[in-house]
Amino acid sequence: MRPFHLVAALGLLVMALMLFSINLGSSEISLFDLFGTERSHAVKLVLLEIRLPRTLIAAVAGASFGISGAAMQGLLRNPLASPGLIGSSSGAALGAIIVLYLGLGEVSWVLMPSGGMLGALIAMVLVYVLAGRDASIVTIVLAGVAINSLAIALMSLILNLAPSPYAVQEIVLWTLGSVSNLGMTDLWVMLPATVLGWLLFVGTGNALELLTLGEDTARSMGVNLGFLRTRLFLAVALSIGAAVSVTGAIGFIGLVIPHLLRPLVGYQPGRLLGVSALGGAAMLLAADIAVRLMPPGPEIRIGVLTAIVGAPFFLFLILKTRRWQI
Amino acid sequence: MLKISNVEVSLGNQKIVRGVDLTVRRGEVLGLLGPNGAGKSTLLRAVLQLIPTQQGNIELEGAPVNSVRVEQRARQVAYLAQQGPVNWPLTVERLVALGRFPHRPGWQRLTAEDRAVVERILDQTDLRQLGERTVTTLSGGERTRVLLARALAVGAPLLLADEPVAALDPAHQLQIMQLLRDYSDEDHAVIVVIHDLTLAARFCHRVALMHEGTIVAVGSARDVLTPENLASVYNIDARFGMGEDFFVIPWQSPGKQR
Numbered sequence: 001m002r003p004f005h006l007v008a009a010l011g012l013l014v015m016a017l018m019l020f021s022i023n024l025g026s027s028e029i030s031l032f033d034l035f036g037t038e039r040s041h042a043v044k045l046v047l048l049e050i051r052l053p054r055t056l057i058a059a060v061a062g063a064s065f066g067i068s069g070a071a072m073q074g075l076l077r078n079p080l081a082s083p084g085l086i087g088s089s090s091g092a093a094l095g096a097i098i099v100l101y102l103g104l105g106e107v108s109w110v111l112m113p114s115g116g117m118l119g120a121l122i123a124m125v126l127v128y129v130l131a132g133r134d135a136s137i138v139t140i141v142l143a144g145v146a147i148n149s150l151a152i153a154l155m156s157l158i159l160n161l162a163p164s165p166y167a168v169q170e171i172v173l174w175t176l177g178s179v180s181n182l183g184m185t186d187l188w189v190m191l192p193a194t195v196l197g198w199l200l201f202v203g204t205g206n207a208l209e210l211l212t213l214g215e216d217t218a219r220s221m222g223v224n225l226g227f228l229r230t231r232l233f234l235a236v237a238l239s240i241g242a243a244v245s246v247t248g249a250i251g252f253i254g255l256v257i258p259h260l261l262r263p264l265v266g267y268q269p270g271r272l273l274g275v276s277a278l279g280g281a282a283m284l285l286a287a288d289i290a291v292r293l294m295p296p297g298p299e300i301r302i303g304v305l306t307a308i309v310g311a312p313f314f315l316f317l318i319l320k321t322r323r324w325q326i
Numbered sequence: 327m328l329k330i331s332n333v334e335v336s337l338g339n340q341k342i343v344r345g346v347d348l349t350v351r352r353g354e355v356l357g358l359l360g361p362n363g364a365g366k367s368t369l370l371r372a373v374l375q376l377i378p379t380q381q382g383n384i385e386l387e388g389a390p391v392n393s394v395r396v397e398q399r400a401r402q403v404a405y406l407a408q409q410g411p412v413n414w415p416l417t418v419e420r421l422v423a424l425g426r427f428p429h430r431p432g433w434q435r436l437t438a439e440d441r442a443v444v445e446r447i448l449d450q451t452d453l454r455q456l457g458e459r460t461v462t463t464l465s466g467g468e469r470t471r472v473l474l475a476r477a478l479a480v481g482a483p484l485l486l487a488d489e490p491v492a493a494l495d496p497a498h499q500l501q502i503m504q505l506l507r508d509y510s511d512e513d514h515a516v517i518v519v520i521h522d523l524t525l526a527a528r529f530c531h532r533v534a535l536m537h538e539g540t541i542v543a544v545g546s547a548r549d550v551l552t553p554e555n556l557a558s559v560y561n562i563d564a565r566f567g568m569g570e571d572f573f574v575i576p577w578q579s580p581g582k583q584r
Contacts, residue, residue, distance in 0.1 A: 077413035206427050206434075213424065213476070214411045220374045221480070222400030222428045267414040267460070 003271060006264055010278035014059060017285035021055040022047065024292055053187050058179045058288045059281040060187070061243035062253060064194055066280020067201055067273055068236040069254025070261075074208035074269030075232050076137050079262070080317065083254040085144040087123030088237045090151035092244035095119020097171055101158050113189045116245020117238070123147050124237035133226050177248035177303025179288050190242040197239030198277075200231050205270025212269065250287075250303045252310025253280050259317060327352050327515040328373065328484055333382035335365070335372045342368040344539035345382070352483060355506055355516040357526035357547075360536030361560055366519045367408060369536070370486045373517075374405055386484070400428035404480035408488040408519070410473055415460040418453055418472050419444065425479025444479055451475040451505060467498030474502060478509060485509060487518045491525060503529040523551055523564070523574045535559055548572045 023030045025046065033043045068083035076085070083089065099105055099115035130143035155175070162168045207228050210218040219225055244250070257279040258272055265271040287302050287309075294300055328350040335343035343365040350356050358366045371377045373384055375392060384391040386402055394402065404425070412421065425447070426440035436444075448454045451471050456464065461472055470490060477485060487506060491499040499522065507529050510516045520526050526533050527547035534544040535551075537559040543550040551574045556564050561580060567573040 206430070210424060210427055212413045212416060212421075213473075214407060214413070216371070216374075216376055217405060217407050217410055219376055220400065220403065220405035220407075221424075222397045224396060262414075266420060267416055268420065269414060 003265065003275075006261075006275055007278065010275055010282060014278055014281045014285065017282055017289065018055050018059060021058065021285055021289055022051045024289060025051055049183060053182050053184045054179050054288070055285065057182050057187050057190070057246060058284045060190065060194055061179070061247045061250070062281040062284025063277040064197065064239035064243040064280070065250065065253035065284065066257040066276035066278070067198065068240050069256075069280070070258035070269070070272040070276035071201060071204070071208070071232050071236060072254070073258050074211065074272065075229065076140065077211060078137070079259055080255070080314075081141075082251075083236050083240045084148065084251065085141060086127045086233055086236060087144055087147035087151060088120040088240040089244050089249055089251070090148045090155075091123025091237075092116040092120035092241045093175055093249045094151045094155055095122070095241075096245045096248075097155055097158055097175070100171055100174065101162065101167070109185055110189055113186070113242070113245040117193050117241040119151075120237045120241025120244065123151060124233050128230070128233055133229075173301065174248050175303070176301035177250035177306070178299070178301050179247050179284075180299065182246065186246050190246045193238045193242035197235045197237075197242065200235035200238070201273055204228060204232060204235075205273055208269040208273070248301070248303060250284065250306055252306045252314070253283050255317075256310050256313050257283055259313075327387065328517075329383075329385040330369070330373070331383045331385075333369070333372060333384060334380045335368050335377060336380050337368065337377070342539055343372065343379075346536075346539070346541050348534055348541060348544065350484070350515045350517055352513050352515050353510055354531040355510045355518060355529060357530030357533040358517055358519045358536060359521070359523065359526055359533055359550075364536040365539040366536050367488050370405070370488055370517065370519065373486060374403060375399070397428065401480065402482055402484060404477040404482035404485045406474055406477040406485070406487040406490055408492070412461045412469070412473075415462040417457065418459055418461060418464070419448065419457040421461055421472055422447055422453070422475045422479050425476040425481075428480060443481060447475050447479045450508070451478070452501075467494050467501075470494060470498065470502060471505075474505060478505070483514055485514060485516045487516065489519050489521065491520060491522060499525060523556075523576060527551060527572055527574050547574070 019031065027046055029043055029046050031047065065083060072081045072083050072085055073079055093116070095118050096112050096116035099112045105112045127140065127143045127147050130146065131140045159168055159171060162171065207218065207223045210221050210223050215225055258276045261275050261279050262272055265275055284302070287305050291300050291302055291305055330346055330348040333343055333346045334341060346369060358369070360366050368377065372379050373391065386394060386399070391399065423436060423440070423444045426436055426443060429440065430436065448457060451474065453472060453475055456468060461469060464472065474487070474490060477487070491502050494502065503525055506516050506518055510531070518530065530547060532545060533547050533550050535542045535555055542559055543555055553564065556562055557580070563577050563580060565575045565577045
């Protein structure tokens with residue numbers, strides 16, 4: 001498929017899913033009602049204050065998961081790498097949960113996302129320092145595993161110390177990931193770090209392409225590996241930190257989407273970045289729509305759905321990689 | 327083109343390259359020979375500034391190599407790594423095109439001029455019919471040719487090739503060496519690390535023999551690959567063809583007299 005066609009197709013898919021998402025809800029209000037004669041306060045409230053932020057946040061967070069996954073897989077030259085590898089997801093979750101646990105979330109709405117982003121950055125810096133500037137891929141992965149384990153252990157400790165079953169439930173549900181009950185303020189708070197992260201991804205495509213030939217060859221062709229690594233770590237920490245601190249931990253998008261789209265861009269790690277952002281947005285929007293279309297009852301959290309779909313895919317990847325020794 | 331003066335390189339506490347002097351000119355293929363661990367690859371990596379030198383100077387076109395901007399150096403020196411990995415199954419054409427990236431800023435796509443160079447290299451290296459194949463489906467010989475084509479596509483005045491013919495059959499070995507020779511004929515300089523003495527004598531304008539981090543001898547194959555040098559450096563006996571075409575065949579280890 002030609003790159004332009006793929007981008008156009010994914011772009012149209014994202015737009016279609018966004019329109020569907022805005023028109024979907026328990027009350028029968030559609031986008032057309034905004035332009036109708038009876039533009040009641042309720043219509044505006046439902047569309048602009050409830051469904052629009054939900055849709056936009058799903059698209060933005062999904063794009064962050066997708067592009068970060070593609071960047072990490074390109075940087076580490078491994079199709080099994082995910083954005084969570086450098087600790088940003090678990091760091092963000094831990095940061096947000098600490099705020100939740102201390103009850104600071106009610107003091108100011110900005111504290112929880114800020115705590116999440118700070119957690120993501122701290123985790124990333126720890127992995128970076130632990131691995132060292134010129135670390136091999138294995139060292140980075142090991143440092144990531146160590147920091148992820150520490151973050152998960154601390155989250156378990158917080159659950160252990162939680163004052164009431166209600167607090168435990170609140171924390172656990174939050175970690176399962178969701179874009180419901182979010183407002184425009186949540187979008188505004190995640191947007192600056194997200195945009196900064198996305199901007200850092202811009203222009204790294206060629207360097208990722210050259211890394212295909214190994215670090216020595218890439219460096220001989222002008223790639224400043226230390227700078228590229230720092231830049232991508234920061235980009236992933238900012239965009240994933242912002243997304244996770246608002247939506248909770250939603251896994252597998254960053255792993256699955258780049259892998260699905262890679263053959264369509266001729267396995268070129270640079271070209272994969274942009275299309276993975278669109279693919280990630282489409283997947284999270286679709287997952288959110290799927291969650292809302294489920295029969296009434298306890299809401300299935302998005303993180304649960306993406307994991308239920310993603311985990312078997314991960315197994316499939318491992319089986320495929322056993323044969324696909326490149 | 328390249329002037330290496332009194333260069334020393336240490337890895338950890340171990341001195342790998344000790345006081346090496348070497349000059350390479352445009353229009354020549356210099357064969358860098360020596361036993362495993364002699365410091366050949368380390369010397370190439372030092373020229374590329376992939377590892378720091380502890381002492382000495384490396385000059386590229388008269389300028390100290392560490393004062394040349396990384397982007398400029400990438401256009402001046404092309405590198406074919408020893409058993410270089412290919413991490414994603416790119417198509418042959420796309421992989422060769424990577425050679426043009428040092429000529430473009432990070433965000434820019436390849437121009438028509440770049441594509442013309444890639445086309446020319448694909449023809450020169452006889453890879454056109456493989457252009458759409460993915461690298462992972464190629465044989466060892468084809469794959470080496472593709473990786474060399476990528477290095478040639480840089481169009482750098484200096485090409486450093488680290489053991490490009492290891493593990494190839496004779497036909498592919500001859501093909502790769504001829505490509506290096508052709509590249510030098512286009513007024514480029516080539517340093518090739520090679521273990522095959524016969525091929526080195528056949529294709530290299532000059533050879534340099536390295537042993538334990540130093541250059542033991544440098545000059546024409548006839549002058550360098552002498553029975554004494556081969557015995558002291560490799561601890562082998564060789565048979566020689568001393569006619570118009572000089573050739574050398576490693577024959578036996580000492581003590582295995584027949």
